[in-house]
Structure formats: structure tokens, C-alpha cells
Amino acid sequence: MPTNPVxxxxxxxxxxxxxxxxxxMQLSGTLFSTLSAIFGNEIATFxxxxxxxxxxxxxxxxxxxxxxxxxxxxxxxxxxKTDVLxxxxxxxxxxxASFLKRxxxxxxxxxxxxxxxxDKALFQTLDPFAELNxxxxxxxxxxxxxxxxxxxxxxxxxxxxxxxxxNMFALGIVCWLFNRPLEIADKLLEQKxxxxxxxxxxxxxxxxxxxxxxxxxxxxxSTYRIEPIESTKGFYTDINGNTATxxxxxxxxxxxxxxxxxxSYPITPATDILQELSxxxxxxxxxxxxxxxxxxxxxxxxxxxxxxxxxxxTSGPGLSLKSEALGLAVMxxxxxxxxxxxxxxxxxxxxxxxxxxxxxxALYGRNxxxxxxxxxxxxxxxxFESAFEASKIALEHMTPVILLTDGYIANGSSAWRIxxxxxxxxxxxxxxxxxxxxxxxxxxxxFRDEETSVRYWGVPGTPEYMHRIGGLEKDHLTGVxxxxxxxxxxxxxxxxxxxxxxxDFIPEQQVTGDTDADTLIVGWGGTYGxxxxxxxxxxxxxxxxxxxHFRHINPLPRNTHELLKKYKKVxxxxxxxxQFAAYLNGRFQDxxxxxxxxxxxxxxxxxxxxxxEFTKIMEEK
Amino acid sequence: MEVTEIAAKELRxxxxxxxxxxxxxxxxxxxxxxxxxxxxSLQKAxxxxxxxxxxxxxxxxIGCSSRLPYYMNTYGFHSIHGRAAAIAxxxxxxxxxxxxxxATGDGDSLAIGGNHxxxxxxRNVDINILLFxxxxxxxxxxxxxxxxxxxxxxxxxxxxxxxxxxxxxxLTFGARGTFFARAIDVDIKNQTEVMSEAAKHKGTSVVEVxxxxxxxxxxxxxxxxxxxxxxxxxxxxxxxxxxxFGKEENRGIVLDGWNLKAVTIGEHGYTIDDVLVHDxxxxxxxxxxxxxxxxxxxxxxVALGVIRSVKxxxxxxxxxxxxxxxxxxxxxxxxxxxxxxxxNIWEVK
Numbered sequence: 001m002p003t004n005p006v007x008x009x010x011x012x013x014x015x016x017x018x019x020x021x022x023x024x025m026q027l028s029g030t031l032f033s034t035l036s037a038i039f040g041n042e043i044a045t046f047x048x049x050x051x052x053x054x055x056x057x058x059x060x061x062x063x064x065x066x067x068x069x070x071x072x073x074x075x076x077x078x079x080x081k082t083d084v085l086x087x088x089x090x091x092x093x094x095x096x097a098s099f100l101k102r103x104x105x106x107x108x109x110x111x112x113x114x115x116x117x118x119d120k121a122l123f124q125t126l127d128p129f130a131e132l133n134x135x136x137x138x139x140x141x142x143x144x145x146x147x148x149x150x151x152x153x154x155x156x157x158x159x160x161x162x163x164x165x166x167n168m169f170a171l172g173i174v175c176w177l178f179n180r181p182l183e184i185a186d187k188l189l190e191q192k193x194x195x196x197x198x199x200x201x202x203x204x205x206x207x208x209x210x211x212x213x214x215x216x217x218x219x220x221x222s223t224y225r226i227e228p229i230e231s232t233k234g235f236y237t238d239i240n241g242n243t244a245t246x247x248x249x250x251x252x253x254x255x256x257x258x259x260x261x262x263x264s265y266p267i268t269p270a271t272d273i274l275q276e277l278s279x280x281x282x283x284x285x286x287x288x289x290x291x292x293x294x295x296x297x298x299x300x301x302x303x304x305x306x307x308x309x310x311x312x313x314t315s316g317p318g319l320s321l322k323s324e325a326l327g328l329a330v331m332x333x334x335x336x337x338x339x340x341x342x343x344x345x346x347x348x349x350x351x352x353x354x355x356x357x358x359x360x361x362a363l364y365g366r367n368x369x370x371x372x373x374x375x376x377x378x379x380x381x382x383x384f385e386s387a388f389e390a391s392k393i394a395l396e397h398m399t400p401v402i403l404l405t406d407g408y409i410a411n412g413s414s415a416w417r418i419x420x421x422x423x424x425x426x427x428x429x430x431x432x433x434x435x436x437x438x439x440x441x442x443x444x445x446x447f448r449d450e451e452t453s454v455r456y457w458g459v460p461g462t463p464e465y466m467h468r469i470g471g472l473e474k475d476h477l478t479g480v481x482x483x484x485x486x487x488x489x490x491x492x493x494x495x496x497x498x499x500x501x502x503x504d505f506i507p508e509q510q511v512t513g514d515t516d517a518d519t520l521i522v523g524w525g526g527t528y529g530x531x532x533x534x535x536x537x538x539x540x541x542x543x544x545x546x547x548x549h550f551r552h553i554n555p556l557p558r559n560t561h562e563l564l565k566k567y568k569k570v571x572x573x574x575x576x577x578x579q580f581a582a583y584l585n586g587r588f589q590d591x592x593x594x595x596x597x598x599x600x601x602x603x604x605x606x607x608x609x610x611x612x613e614f615t616k617i618m619e620e621k
Numbered sequence: 622m623e624v625t626e627i628a629a630k631e632l633r634x635x636x637x638x639x640x641x642x643x644x645x646x647x648x649x650x651x652x653x654x655x656x657x658x659x660x661x662s663l664q665k666a667x668x669x670x671x672x673x674x675x676x677x678x679x680x681x682x683i684g685c686s687s688r689l690p691y692y693m694n695t696y697g698f699h700s701i702h703g704r705a706a707a708i709a710x711x712x713x714x715x716x717x718x719x720x721x722x723x724a725t726g727d728g729d730s731l732a733i734g735g736n737h738x739x740x741x742x743x744r745n746v747d748i749n750i751l752l753f754x755x756x757x758x759x760x761x762x763x764x765x766x767x768x769x770x771x772x773x774x775x776x777x778x779x780x781x782x783x784x785x786x787x788x789x790x791x792l793t794f795g796a797r798g799t800f801f802a803r804a805i806d807v808d809i810k811n812q813t814e815v816m817s818e819a820a821k822h823k824g825t826s827v828v829e830v831x832x833x834x835x836x837x838x839x840x841x842x843x844x845x846x847x848x849x850x851x852x853x854x855x856x857x858x859x860x861x862x863x864x865x866f867g868k869e870e871n872r873g874i875v876l877d878g879w880n881l882k883a884v885t886i887g888e889h890g891y892t893i894d895d896v897l898v899h900d901x902x903x904x905x906x907x908x909x910x911x912x913x914x915x916x917x918x919x920x921x922x923v924a925l926g927v928i929r930s931v932k933x934x935x936x937x938x939x940x941x942x943x944x945x946x947x948x949x950x951x952x953x954x955x956x957x958x959x960x961x962x963x964x965n966i967w968e969v970k
Contacts, residue, residue, distance in 0.1 A: 038967045191964050231969050235961055247960075254956045261715055263707075281947035283956070286714055286940060291740035295707035298700070298737075302680070302711025305698055306719065310711070328701050418960045460678045460696035460712070460719055468644070468691050470699025471683075480646060481691070 012071030014079030015174065017167075018096050019088030021054050021064045024167035027192075028086070029066025030413075032171060035184040037238040037415040040231075041070040044529060045240075046078035046604060047411045051268070051351045058112075058120035063095045070178075074536075077529030078412060080606040084177065086170050088112060088144075090121035090128050097132045105138050107173060109166065111145035142213070144169050151209040155202040165206040172210020182211055232417060239416040241380040241409040241526075242272035245313075245339055248387025250283055251419070253309045255388075256395055256427035261308035262287040263299035265318065268351040269407040270341035273313040293321035297338065301325060304334040305469075307459035309391055311337040316345045316358045319365070319402075326400055327366045330495065332469045333446075333455050335394040335429070337387070342406040342525075344602040353602030354407035356525050357576040362402040363554060363583065369492045371499040373401040374554040378528035380409050381416045386551060388424065389506075395429045397502055398454045404553075406575075408604055409526040432456035432465050440464035444479040453498040500555050509557040513539055513546030519618050520567040524550040524580055527605055531573055534610035543618065553580070561588045571617055573597040573610065637671050639664040644694040655806030655832035656685060659753060660692055662804075662812035663722075667695075669813065670820055672720050679722045680709040682729040684760050685834075686753035689724035703734025706741040709748045710936075717937045720820060723750040727768040728758050731787050735767075739796040745824040746936040751816070752789055752829045753806075757838035775837075789829045790913030790928065794906045800826040801913060802927045805846045806833055811857060811925060818927045824935050831923075845923045854917050858926040860901040863893070864912075866922050873897070874912075874921075881911050883921050901930040 015032065017025040026047055033043045046067040055062030069079035081101045087093040087108040100106065106129075118128060125131050129139050148169045152162045168189075175182060186204050193199045239247075253260035264274040264287065277287035286303070290296045297312045304310035314322065319340045329336045342358045344350035362374045373393055377386035383405055390403040436443055436456045445467040448455050458465035467479065475482040476490055511520070513535060523531040528549050535547035548563065550556070564570050564584065570593050572581035578596045585594055595617050599605065642664040650656045667677065677695035681687035683702035690697030696719075700708050705723045713721045723730075730738040730752055741748065757775065758764040764777035768789065772781040793801045800822045802815040812830065819826035831842040845855050856866035856874060864874035871886050873896030884891040901909070909929040915921035954962070 034965055038965065040969070188965070233969055235966055235968050237960070237963065237965050237967075247956075251956050259715065261711065263711060281944045282951040282954075282959070284944055284948070286944075288710075288714065290707065290710075291736050294704060295710075295737055295740070298704040298707040299711035299714070301700075302698075302708035302713075303715035304711075305696075305708070306678070306712040306715035308715045310715075324701055325704065332698075418957065418966070421955065421957050458696075461676060461716055463673070463675045466674050466695050466697075468646070468693075468697035468699065470690070470697075471701050472699065 011073070012069060012075060012079075013083045013178070014067060014069040014081065015084040015086070016065055016067040016082040016096060016099065017086045017170070018063060018065040018092035019086075019167070020057055020091070021050060021052065021062050022057070023064070023088045024164060025064050025066050025088070028167045028171045029068055031185055031188055032174060032180070033068040033070070033413060034188055034238050035180055036068070036070045036178075037236070038184050039180060042073055042075035042415060043238065044069045044075050044078045044414050045412045046408065049352055056120075058089050058091055058117055060091045060095055060121060063091050065092070065096065075414075076533040077607070078604065080608050084174065086174060088166065088170065090118045090123055093128055094121050094123070094132065097134060100134065100137050102136045103138065105140060105177070106134070107140050107142065107170065109144035109170070110141040111143050113141070142173065147209070147213060148206055151206050152202050155205065156198055157202050161199070161202070165202055168203045168206035169210035172207040172212075173214045175207070176211045176214030182208060235418045236415050237418060238413050239380060239384075240272070240411055240413040241377065241383040241405055242270070242341065242411070243276050244380055244383035244416065245377070245387045245403070245405060245410075246273050246276035246280070248384040249277070249309070249311055249337065249391060250280060250285065251384070251421060251424070252388045252391030252395075252427060253285075254283070255421065255424060256309060256391070256429060258307065258309045258395070258429065260285045261300060261303035261310045262313065263290050263296040263303065263310070264288070264313045265290055265293045265296045267293070267315045267318045269343055269410050270313045270315045270318070270339065272410070273339060273341070293318040294325060297322040297325040300336060301329055301332075301334060304329070304336050305332075305460065307457075307461070309337070309395060310335065311339065311391075313339040313341070315341050315343050316361065317348060319358060319361055323365050324367075326372065327368060327370050328471050329400040330366070330370045330372055331471050333398045333495075334400070335398055336400040337390050337394050338400060338402045339387070340402060340404050341410045342404055350602045352407065354526065354604065355575050355600060355602060356404070356406060356527065357579070357600065358404060359553070359576060359579040359583070362404055369496065371496050371554070373397070373399055373499060373502060374404065375401060375551055376404040376525035376553060377409060378525065378549055378551065380412050380414050382528070383409060384416070384419070392425065392427045393502060393505070395427055396454070397452065397498065398430065398457060399499065404525055406526040430454050430456050432458040433462055444477065445469050446474055446476055446479050448494075453494060453501055503555040503558050506552050506555070506557060508559045509548055509550065509563055511546045511548045511563065514544055517544045517546035518567060519543070519545050519569045519571060519614075520564070521545060521547045521614060522550070522570055522572045522580075523547070524553060524574070527573065527575060530605035530607055530610060534607045534614065537607070537611055538614060543615070545614070545618075550580075553583070556587065564588065564591055564593070567593060569593055569595055569618065571595045571597055571614055573605070575605070576600060635671070637668045637674070639668045641674055642667050642694050644692055646691045648692055649688060650685060651836050653835040654685070655755070655830075655834070656689070656753065658806045658809055659751065659812065659830055659832065660689060662809045663689075663751070663816055664693070665809070665813045666816035666820065669817055672820075676718065677720045677722065678709075678712050679724060680705045680712060681724040682734055684726040684729045684758070686724050686726040686751075687729060703729055703732070704737060706730065706734060706737040706748070706750065710741055710744070710746050713746050713748055714937045714940060717747070717941060721748045723748055724753070725750060726753045727756060727766045727789070731767040731789065731792065739792065742793055742796040742798045742825045742827065744936040745799055745933055747823050747825070747938075749816070749819045749826045750828065752827060753832040754789060754829050755832045755834040755838055756786075756841050757834050759834045759837050763837035788914060789827065791910065793827045794910050794913070794929070798827055798929065799824040799931045799933045800927070801829070801909070801929045802826070803829045803831065803913070803923070803925050805831045805842065805851075805855070805925065807846050815927055818930065822930055823938075824933055844917055854922050855925050856922040858899045858901070858912065858924050858928055860899055860927065860930065863896045863898050865896060881915060881921060901927050902932070904931055
């Protein structure tokens with residue numbers, strides 16, 4: 001083993017904690033990323049865990065990982081390959097072998113790399129590194145289990161609990177590798193286990209002993225120093241996408257001065273939104289766990305009718321169940337925010353894996369001509385901005401809005417500068433008693449504001465504006481049920497025009513990169529970090545490339561058509577089979593420059609692959 | 622004007638009349654449909670309770686019954702099939718001050734909306750469900766429903782059904798319902814009375830109205846609704862009163878072992894003292910279940926009136942209480958202040 005430690009200053013590094021579902025890898029990873037963020041690094045995380053709560057111990061399908069990329073700056077995504085892998089068992093090594101960079105460090109627990117452990121991970125020999133041809137990595141074996149046991153001998157914990165603290169010993173070693181100050185980790189542990197002082201003490205001890213072990217044995221040639229970033233002044237926290245989404249809704253309800261209501265049903269990977277909002281009774285949030293997905297959305301529609309900022313949170317299969325009710329929200333023109341945290345489909349698919357394949361469902365998944373607003377969030381912190389804007393559009397334009405996020409950004413986290421809410425725009429719902437100029441007796445529920453085509457909101461409890469709405473087509477003037485053909489055509493046109501007019505209230509599409517670029521790379525949603533990095537690297541290599549990322553999908557920004565026409569090649573990259581590309585082609589039928597890059601693997605894009613594939617497309621004649 | 626005249630005028634102004642709840646929409650039910658009488662009863666009940674029309678929300682699903690909100694001069698929402706109970710839950714939780722009603726049918730609430738129906742009842746959210754039970758799908762022109770009797774012949778069961786029906790009371794009690802009443806569409810007086818009681822009850826009230834579909838299932842409730850049979854085949858239950866019925870008012874319900882029995886007072890040694898006194902308020906629903914399931918086929922009259930009315934915690938009030946408790950413990954603060962006080966905060970200077 002090398003003996004002379006060298007401290008290497010580097011810009012970015014990717015670390016993956018990997019072990020059994022029960023090994024506490026998510027906790028180690030979260031702690032490490034949080035303390036790195038507090039230390040002043042940029043972070044991007046990628047929790048990658050199996051759908052099984054506890055798969056058979058040591059098995060390949062039970063491997064749970066948490067990847068974090070830290071850097072001084074420009075950390076746009078959680079990284080393709082790892083510089084450091086913590087492998088708590090042979091299965092973790094096998095599953096992650098293909099993600100190891102040349103020269104990367106593999107810290108593994110020798111105690112759990114015995115014959116029976118190797119058998120469980122289906123190794124044929126006793127040398128897993130040779131068997132996987134990993135001659136290009138630096139394996140560092142530490143008897144973590146034995147050392148943790150020794151460390152916590154006098155802790156007063158049961159043997160089972162002691163074994164569970166292995167993750168802290170491993171984390172201690174990693175903290176030493178990266179020069180992370182332990183005081184921050186100690187504080188985080190105190191918060192995490194505030195009700196179990198014995199556990200706090202034991203975890204801190206295991207962590208400290210792990211750190212000291214690294215220090216005392218000078219166990220590797222390289223330890224890394226990543227300097228803190230110079231960021232905009234302000235207060236920061238680290239936040240994942242689901243929490244940011246929940247916060248965006250709260251911020252919007254505060255801004256609009258209306259109560260927030262969430263009707264929901266547990267579904268991976270969206271459940272955190274329900275859980276987070278259930279905690280927020282201090283803001284008067286009413287978050288109801290309903291009996292099914294349909295009740296989730298319909299209770300929200302009821303709350304919207306009754307004057308709330310109403311939302312429902314779900315994932316793909318849940319959105320399918322909500323389709324009919326979404327149509328009702330379109331027809332009754334009530335404000336509603338529907339959050340779809342996309343996962344791999346179809347059907348139950350791969351619940352814990354991320355994808356962008358619900359776009360068609362969001363755009364078209366209803367009977368009848370049923371237009372609504374579709375938006376997509378780009379990153380964990382952008383979930384806040386997107387949820388705020390989705391709420392503003394829903395409330396001011398009296399329409400359902402589907403906000404697409406995905407499992408990758410929902411569970412991934414990054415550092416977030418706490419927003420100054422004064423910088424955010426007002427939200428002013430079109431209350432009938434405030435906005436309607438005529439007298440109450442003559443008002444009917446489908447009267448519209450001339451400028452926006454938005455109908456007025458008459459909230460139950462408001463004297464004199466009693467009225468009836470419903471799923472049946474209504475006369476555009478009287479609001480009475482109507483199956484008049486001219487009226488139906490008019491209402492179809494009106495509902496469509498109302499959504500299209502929203503384009504006047506959203507920003508124009510912006511482009512990053514050279515003005516004389518030949519190729520425009522197009523993305524939307526949670527692939528932002530990977531696509532931006534790939535584009536920037538291509539630009540750095542002198543390629544004539546620009547990048548644009550869509551938050552607004554329906555309606556599209558006003559300048560979309562003009563923008564796409566300007567480039568020789570437009571490459572639309574998506575984690576589906578080409579849904580956004582087909583949508584753009586359908587909208588702008590004169591475009592003949594659209595190329596597609598699609599991967600549907602349930603895994604994040606790899607920047608290196610993107611660069612290769614984009615280069616190929618650019619070089620095609 | 623005399624002071625008393627002003628007071629009288631104000632009283633007239635404040636006191637709502639049934640017509641205050643009538644909307645301008647033309648009614649589109651078939652002539653002779655039982656729904657007309659249900660609508661009239663509801664408007665009368667609302668006037669009796671004197672609830673301001675703008676404080677009322679009537680929510681419905683799909684089916685003939687669900688047209689009702691259009692005919693009410695209140696806030697109304699005609700929604701989609703089966704979902705009215707869930708929508709009404711959202712309305713009530715959003716604004717507990719509203720008087721929230723659900724107009725629904727046996728197909729709407731017991732088939733496609735069965736899940737929302739039982740869960741609304743289980744939560745005991747304070748909504749009033751008017752369940753129009755005509756044992757048929759009317760709006761789709763005559764298919765059997767979840768309350769159609771075994772063997773019932775309809776367009777979708779030309780050889781008779783081979784399934785047992787739900788009995789709404791049984792389902793309500795199974796879901797731990799706190800209020801169940803039954804009325805016949807033609808009996809406006811009794812209907813108005815049970816609807817008033819339903820409105821006063823805090824929690825989910827289920828009012829089953831035995832409603833006649835004049836086109837597709839005419840006469841299905843004749844044995845209880847026909848004036849020749851009604852007195853002998855039904856008993857109106859009122860809390861604290863003896864369970865007496867019959868044209869001569871000489872019949873009563875007594876307990877016979879574990880079972881209920883209809884007897885004639887003065888015969889076979891039964892006296893008025895043997896007749897049960899109705900207690901709608903016992904938490905134990907065993908007797909309520911037996912009363913609600915009394916069947917003419919077993920020689921027992923069909924129970925009408927408020928069969929069960931029990932005080933329990935309501936969902937929306939408990940939810941509000943939790944919010945108040947949390948807010949008492951947490952200082953009032955803006956969203957930004959909340960973020961700045963959460964854990965894992967660091968400052969870049």
C-alpha cells in the first residue's frame with residue numbers, strides 16, 4: 001500500500017456510497033453531501049436505490065447507492081463515473097464496476113468480502129477485483145466491521161445496532177480523504193438523532209474513529225482538497241427536488257393569500273411531497289392522504305372550487321388514474337397544480353428509476369379536446385421556481401397545470417440559496433367580486449376577461465354569486481347545459497385560445513452558447529444538468545453548439561419556432577422515445593432539422609456518451 | 622314605520638323561503654320522476670334551517686340524481702361519475718363553514734364511487750349524502766345496479782342477475798357511519814324532516830331515499846310507497862319514541878331473543894310496554910343494523926326516519942384543531958423566516 005500521502009487539489013470529484021439496502025448508504029451519502037455543501041462546495045446527488053425495501057442480504061438486486069458529486073464550481077449533475085467507491089459488500093462492487101474511473105479508489109470492507117459474501121454476489125473466485133478485470137483501480141481494504149465493533153464495544157448499544165454503525169466508520173474514512181471537518185458532521189448527526197442521544201454518541205464515535213483510522217494509517221496515496229466556492233452572498237441550505245416542489249407551493253399560497261390544499265396518495269417517487277406538506281400545518285397547509293389517486297385529485301378539485309390553491313402529487317401510474325378528473329378541471333376551468341414525479345414505465349415499470357416518458361400523457365392523456373398547461377422542472381432547486389410559477393399560472397389563468405419533475409431531480413439535492421420572497425411576482429386570482437365589472441345578478445360562470453379569456457372565480461361563501469359548474473358543456477353566455485353545435489365549437493376554440501394566451505405571460509426561450517452555432521441542443525426537464533455540461537464541453541472543444549432548455553412545454557414560449565428554424569441541426573435529447581421531438585415536429589411542420597437522441601434506461605444520461613453521440617449527429621452529412 | 626314593523630320586515634327578509642333555493646334552470650327529469658319530490662323536500666329543509674344560499678354547496682356525480690345541483694340556487698358542482706363524495710370532502714375541508722350536500726344514486730355511489738362513499742363515511746367528514754336508490758341505471762336506460770335484487774331482469778341481465786345487492790345501510794354501518802336515515806320519495810314531510818336532521822348532524826349523514834324510476838323501474842318501491850300498503854309496511858323511527866306502525870297504529874316492534882319481531886299490541890300477550898323505544902344515539906350499531914335491514918319478506922316493516930345519529934369527532938374539525946395546535950406552538954412567521962430557521966442553514970458572506 002502506498003505510504004506517502006499527497007494532497008491533490010482538484011475541481012470536482014464523484015463519490016458513490018454503495019451497500020445493502022440496510023447498510024445505511026443513503027444516510028452516509030446525505031450526510032456527506034450536506035456537509036460538503038455547508039463546507040462551501042457545489043453538490044449534486046443521485047440516490048439510486050432498489051424498489052425492494054429489503055432484498056436478500058448481500059444480493060445483487062439489493063444494492064443501494066448514493067452518488068454525490070462535489071466541486072468548487074460548475075457541478076451541473078451527479079457525474080457519470082466515480083472517483084471513489086465505498087463498497088460495503090461484493091455485490092456493491094460488482095454492480096458499480098462499470099462506473100469506476102481509471103485510478104479511482106475503492107474503499108471496501110474486508111470483513112464482508114469473505115467466501116460466503118462473494119457467493120451471494122455470484123462471484124466464481126475469491127478475487128473479485130481480478131474477476132471484474134479491475135486492474136485500473138486502487139482497492140483499499142479495511143476491516144470496517146471489526147474496527148466498528150471495537151470502536152463501539154463500550155457504547156452500550158446492542159450488537160445489531162453496532163453493526164449498523166459501519167456506515168459511519170466508512171463515512172469517517174471518506175471525510176478524512178476529502179478533508180471534511182467532522183464538527184459539521186457531528187452537528188448533523190445530533191439533529192438527525194436528536195431523540196436518541198446514545199445513538200448520536202455512538203455514531204460520532206464511529207465516525208471519528210474512521211477519520212482517525214484514515215489519518216493514522218495514511219492509507220492512500222491521494223487525499224483530495226476541494227476548495228469552497230465563492231458564491232452569491234446569502235443564506236443557503238441543501239434541498240432535494242420534492243421538498244423544493246412542496247416549498248414552491250407554500251411560497252405561492254403565501255404570495256396569493258390563499259390556503260394551500262393537497263389531495264394525494266402515496267406513490268414512489270412522489271410521496272415526499274405529501275409527507276413534507278403534511279408537516280407544514282404551521283402554514284395552515286391542508287394535506288390529505290386520500291383513499292386513492294382519483295380521490296387525491298378530486299378532493300383537490302373540490303378544494304379549488306372552494307377557493308384554495310389546490311394541488312395533487314403523483315407519478316405516472318397515478319396520473320393515468322387522474323385523467324378523467326383532469327378533464328373535469330379543464331372543463332370547469334378551475335385552478336389546479338398536478339405534480340407528476342416521473343418514473344420508468346409503462347405500468348408499474350421501475351418505480352425507483354427516473355425517466356421522462358410521461359410527456360405524451362401530460363399533453364394528450366384525456367378524452368376530448370382538453371388543453372392544459374404543461375411545465376417541467378430542470379433541477380432540484382428549479383422545482384421551487386417551477387412549482388411557484390405553476391401555481392401562479394393556475395390561479396391567475398384558472399386552469400389545471402401539470403408540472404413534470406422526475407425521480408432523479410426529486411431525490412437528488414443541491415445547495416439552494418434561500419429566496420427573498422419580495423423578489424417574486426404577486427399572484428392575483430381573478431375573483432369575480434373584484435374583477436367582474438357588471439352586477440352580480442347578471443353575472444354567469446363562463447363570462448370571461450377580454451384580455452386573458454379567463455373566467456372569473458366565484459368562490460362558495462361569496463354572497464350573490466351562486467352558480468353551477470360541471471363536466472357537461474355549457475353555453476358560453478348563460479352557463480346553462482348546452483349541446484348546441486356552434487356553441488361547442490366556440491367553447492373548444494375558447495379553451496384552446498385561453499391556454500395559448502398564457503404564452504404572453506411567460507418568458508421567451510433563452511439560448512446558451514455561440515450566436516453563430518450550427519447546432520442547437522434541446523432539452524427539457526430533469527436532464528438539464530447533463531445536457532448543459534455536455535453542451536459546454538462541446539463548446540469548450542470548439543464545436544459550434546448552443547443549448548436551450550424548455551421549462552414551458554404547453555404553451556411553448558412565443559419565440560420557439562423562430563429559434564428552432566435558425567439552426568442547421570436541432571438535437572432533441574430526452575429520456576423517452578422522442579416525445580418532445582414529435583411534439584415540436586407536430587407544432588412546427590416546416591421544420592426539417594430535428595434530430596433525436598433518446599435513451600430509456602431508467603438511469604441519468606452520461607455526459608461522455610452525450611458528447612460522443614452529439615458529435616456523431618453533428619458530423620453526419 | 623313602527624319599530625315592530627321594521628323588525629317584522631327584517632325577519633321576513635332574513636327568513637328564507639323554499640323558492641330562494643330554486644334556480645332558473647329548466648328541470649329535465651322525466652314527468653312523474655321521484656326526483657322532483659326529493660328536490661322539493663331539500664329546498665324545504667334548507668328553508669327550515671334558514672341557511673343562506675351562498676353558504677351551501679351541492680355536489681353531484683353522474684346519473685339522473687346528479688342533475689339536482691342545476692336546480693338549486695346555491696353553489697353547485699355537477700362532477701364526474703362516482704367522485705362526488707371525494708370532491709365534497711375537498712370542499713368541506715377547504716371551507717368548513719359551508720353546508721355541503723352530495724346528490725348521488727345507487728350506481729354513482731355504490732358501484733363506480735364505492736370507494737369514496739365508504740371512505741367519506743369512515744372519516745366522518747361533515748357532508749350530507751342524499752342517496753337516491755331506484756335500484757336501476759336510469760340515465761343509461763335500464764341496466765341493473767348494485768342495489769338490484771338477485772335475479773333482477775334488466776337490459777344487461779336479460780336472464781336475471783346472479784349477484785347479491787348491496788344494502789346501503791349495511792355498507793354505511795360497515796364503514797362506521799354515524800348517521801343513517803331512510804325516506805320515501807313521495808313522502809315530502811318525512812323527507813324534509815330527515816334531511817333537516819341530516820344537516821344538523823355533525824359528520825357524514827347518509828339519507829337513503831327510496832326513489833321511483835318511472836321509466837325503467839316503475840313501482841320497485843311500491844310495497845313501501847303505495848298508499849294502500851305504506852302504513853302496514855313501514856315504520857317511521859323517531860329517537861325516544863316507540864316503534865309503532867300500522868293503519869290502526871296498533872302494531873309495534875319488539876325484541877324476540879336476538880331478533881326483531883312485529884306484533885299486534887293486545888294480541889298474544891303483547892302490551893305497549895313491550896314495544897321498543899328507538900334510541901338512535903347508541904354507539905353500538907347492532908340494533909340500528911337490525912332495524913335498518915328489516916324486510917317485508919321477513920314480516921317486518923321497512924324502517925324510515927333517522928335510524929342512527931351518533932356524535933363522533935368530525936374530520937374537518939379535527940384537521941382544523943390540529944392546525945390550531947401546531948400554530949399555537951409555532952410562532953407566526955413568513956415562509957422566508959421559516960426557511961432561515963430550519964436546520965442545515967449556512968451563510969455565505
